[in-house]
Amino acid sequence: MASRSDQTILVTGGAGYIGAHTAQQLRTRGYDVVVVDRLSNGACPAALVEPLVRADLQDATALDAVFQAHDIAAVIHFAASIEVGESLRQPLAYFANNVGGSLALLQAMQRHSVRALVFSSTAAVYGNQELEIIPETAALAPCNPYGASKAMAEQILAEQAKVGAVNAIALRYFNASGAAPELGLGERHQTETHLIPLVIQAALGQREQVSIFGSDYPTPDGTCLRDYIHVMDLAEAHILALEALLSGQHPGFAAYNLGTGQGYSVRQIIEAVRQVAGQDFQVLEAERRAGDPARLIADPSAAQAALGWQAQHSGLERIVSDAYRFFQQMFEPWPR
Numbered sequence: 615m616a617s618r619s620d621q622t623i624l625v626t627g628g629a630g631y632i633g634a635h636t637a638q639q640l641r642t643r644g645y646d647v648v649v650v651d652r653l654s655n656g657a658c659p660a661a662l663v664e665p666l667v668r669a670d671l672q673d674a675t676a677l678d679a680v681f682q683a684h685d686i687a688a689v690i691h692f693a694a695s696i697e698v699g700e701s702l703r704q705p706l707a708y709f710a711n712n713v714g715g716s717l718a719l720l721q722a723m724q725r726h727s728v729r730a731l732v733f734s735s736t737a738a739v740y741g742n743q744e745l746e747i748i749p750e751t752a753a754l755a756p757c758n759p760y761g762a763s764k765a766m767a768e769q770i771l772a773e774q775a776k777v778g779a780v781n782a783i784a785l786r787y788f789n790a791s792g793a794a795p796e797l798g799l800g801e802r803h804q805t806e807t808h809l810i811p812l813v814i815q816a817a818l819g820q821r822e823q824v825s826i827f828g829s830d831y832p833t834p835d836g837t838c839l840r841d842y843i844h845v846m847d848l849a850e851a852h853i854l855a856l857e858a859l860l861s862g863q864h865p866g867f868a869a870y871n872l873g874t875g876q877g878y879s880v881r882q883i884i885e886a887v888r889q890v891a892g893q894d895f896q897v898l899e900a901e902r903r904a905g906d907p908a909r910l911i912a913d914p915s916a917a918q919a920a921l922g923w924q925a926q927h928s929g930l931e932r933i934v935s936d937a938y939r940f941f942q943q944m945f946e947p948w949p950r
């Protein structure tokens with residue numbers, strides 16, 4: 615096991631949803647953390663991400679300054695644009711930020727001889743699959759620029775690993791969800807498109823209603839099935855991946871699914887929020903949303919075998935009640 619107290623980890627996108635939870639957990643384990651984030655969307659309270667360097671990854675001068683000022687042992691790379699719908703409208707922006715940002719980061723790592731990288735990837739690299747549950751061996755077939763940009767970044771990592779320039783683990787999240795309200799952390803995007811926050815906002819009266827996007831899917835109740843994974847389980851996976859890289863036990867490149875293997879429907883999510891909130895709210899049945907696969911459920915066994923990772927906090931009631939408590943808390947406006 616790597617010794618931690620003297621190790622500094624660079625977390626890009628560490629002010630975002632999953633990045634902030636992971637940075638917090640790293641600190642709890644005794645790592646020093648430096649966050650680089652451009653604070654473009656949904657940042658968490660500034661006090662939680664100190665020290666923070668506000669910079670774009672494509673600003674080579676700013677990145678060089680970070681690597682010069684700190685003895686970085688490894689990088690966890692979250693910084694990216696993450697909205698599927700927006701990626702369909704602005705593909706260039708997604709490739710520029712997600713592929714271009716990753717390239718710039720890898721180049722900076724190479725200049726400063728930093729060779730360990732954990733990469734924030736996504737189940738969107740799989741696109742529409744016929745498979746009931748999806749293993750990492752499934753062919754990558756992203757169906758939007760967001761997923762394609764992440765698949766490209768993975769490919770770049772794999773090639774860099776082949777020539778021995780980096781050791782990298784990509785973690786493909788299924789539906790990141792939940793919160794750590796006791797730490798003041800949770801999911802809050804400037805433009806909210808995700809199901810659980812939207813349903814909670816409806817339960818709290820912050821939204822008039824919630825829409826079910828499609829109730830004619832070939833699933834048990836006609837609505838889409840997703841594999842919801844608690845953000846604290848995601849944070850833990852990043853730390854295990856980091857430690858596998860730092861200990862030298864995981865050379866090369868590999869990608870692992872992070873999910874539970876269990877799917878919940880949109881209707882089940884709505885019912886779970888009703889139960890937790892003790893509050894009814896208006897639900898509309900709407901058209902399907904473009905690009906939504908009927909089911910997206912992980913086979914998480916490879917992450918368990920390779921990293922010793924298993925979801926611990928991802929029961930549906932726990933996910934929804936943590937997210938609900940986070941939304942109940944009143945926050946100061948976030949830093950811009």
Ligand code: UDP
Pocket residue numbers: 789807808809810812824825826827828838839840880903906
């Ligand atoms: N969804 C919905 N109503 C909404 C938002 C989402 O019915 O207002 C559905 C969406 O079609 C998908 C599931 O909820 O089947 C999860 O969507 P989300 O955007 O949270 O995550 P995604 O699976 O797209 O990453």
